[in-house]
Amino acid sequence: MININLNFFATLRSFLPDSPKNMEIPEGTCVKDLVAEFGIPETDVKLIFINGKKQLPSYELKHNDRVGIFPPVGGG
């Protein structure tokens, strides 16, 4: 198992687990697996940042990764 730090923004905040800062997940888990696990609609996942850098849903998570998921924002 590995630990990650999760942060979901805006409308996605409601999908956050109780202890997002130190979440335990199986090794080999990809971001898209997390998205499916939490039941987040794929169209709401517009930007995935790992340790401050944009990544694809296929990114395989590593121990101590800081994960940020951001929905599409277009208002003015």
Place this chain on the structure above:
Amino acid sequence: MTGWVSSRRWGEDDKVDTMDMKKRYARNFQSISLSEQALLADTRVCVVGLGGLGGGVVEMLARIGIGTLDLVDGDVFDETNLNRQLLSTEQGIGTSKARAARERVAAINSTVKVHDFHAFLNRENAHEIMGSAHVVVDCLDSIGSRFLLQDLARSRGIPLVSGAIAGTSGQVTVIYPEDPGFQLIYGDPRGHQAEGIEKQLGNLPHCALLVASLQCSEVIKVVLGNGEVLRNRLLICDLMTNTFEVMELV
């Protein structure tokens, strides 16, 4: 990195202007030098969208001393604008946003030249509206129109400063003509959603004006060629959790 606009210094011929400028912009100095102030005065910025973001951007660019503003919006004010759009007033319901922007700039800094366009930017009118701008500011309210604006700015070699908001969240980036731009943020332009989560969360005044301030900061840095510009990076903020992060897009 040098500024996007060629530099000039005020000389003896500008003595009267210089005296006026020294008073008007006294509180800009020393954060901005006299020669940098002159550069701002020689700069032309096109602001596309004059709502929550655009109203704040126009107010700040006029006050700091951008010399020429091209102000674009084909819309008129309605009651739903009053919660956040600085240019909207109860008396102004039903009137042109572009006209209100021109009048606001004239009231706060009559040295600024203003060209107001009561029109929505498209491929046919783009050259007339933004053809002479040094920087374009994206204050639009839909994802689809942002891709069009990016195309129009890119084809004219103009850097684009973009901001977007939804609820208590916002984002800002700077796109130069050769950069990938919105594709990195919104995905493939052919498959993007027309609207973001703002349809669920609405738009709040404090978030709109925060993001407008960040956009103005980027405009000034692009023009003066100083500081760290958000090129190929996205500043994300979420006021509910006081999160401010700059993410690498490439």
